[in-house]
Amino acid sequence: MRFTDPKDTSHHTIGTKSCTGFQAFVRSDKPKMFKGLQIKYVRGSDPVLKLLDDNGNIAEELSILKWNTDSVEEFLSEKLDRV
Secondary structure, three states: OEEEOOOOOOEEEEEEOOOHHHHHHHHOOHHHHEOOOEOEEOOOOOOEEEEEOOOOOEEEEEEOOOOOHHHHHHHHHHHOOEO
16 A cells, blocks of 8 residues: 655555455455555565655555554554545
8 A cells, every 4th residue: 555644745655465454454445534545465475564755765664464454544544634
């Protein structure tokens, strides 16, 4: 997923493959609730959240392999405005 935080000029990306908790979030209508959120499937990679700087370079990368739907939604709620 790639999204832009309207409160910040940095960008954020989440790459994902199949995993139960996170997959439930992706397949639900919840991603549509976050302004600028885009899902990006990366074949063969574990789900990660990549925080990008203003130049599009990775500033931080978080594994979200064990995150459930609520954890993903809570994190995104802290970083993004809802539509």
